[in-house]
Amino acid sequence: MVAGFLRALSGTAARRANRVSFVSMKPQVVFVLGGPGAGKGTQCARIVENYSYTHLSAGDLLRQERSRKDSESGQLIDTYIKEGKIVPVEITINLLRKAMEDTMQKDEDKFRFLIDGFPRNQDNLQGWTAVMEGKADVRFVLFFDCSNQVCIDRCLERGKSSGRSDDNRESLEKRLRTYLQSTRPIIELYGEQGKVRTIDASRTVDEVFADVRTILDKEG
Ligand code: UDP
Ligand code: MG
16 A cells, blocks of 8 residues: 555655655765875865765765764774874764765755765775665776875975864874875776776866866766
């Protein structure tokens, strides 16, 4: 009888009645990776201004969670961020999944996501696969590539005003080490699947964004 009732509803109403999480379109995801200070956040903001993407920064979501009053993981997140270590994926994936669900529940046309700063290691990748495989499509990886020196210079410059607890020389060295040891292999893995779009991120914001445009105009 319930099934008959649902069938009797129009398509949209039936979808609403049946709403669990991702109702209509499967989320289409672009992972945005690159070293600390490579310009991921800056370029994502530019993309959002010009294309219909929602920007989710894993780091920002973690920082928000850290500052939530009754967060159980606030202290752990704080320590991991200062140490440039990668937070256990159970925490990150839940924040990401919830942010995607909330976005699509508010507006089901918002199914395109830039997921910035994730997946950063094997643990992240496994967590993503366990929770999101089949539920979201990873279209490709936008890889902002620049030298370690550029990363260091930019983060120290940003540190003068960012207020971030990890934009200092000590944390930065650890973040860079984590990036080289843990994140680069993930980028290589996607590369073997032909899924990486590499951009020379050492240039100006406008120059880099011109390349981003070329890629997005082609790939949608
Ligand atoms: N972080 C994490 N898991 C993630 C994303 C970020 O543990 O999926 C932590 C990690 O400690 C990292 C810090 O958050 O060093 C800052 O990440 P963010 O992406 O904000 O730094 P960015 O790469 O933009 O400089
Ligand atoms: Mg960032």
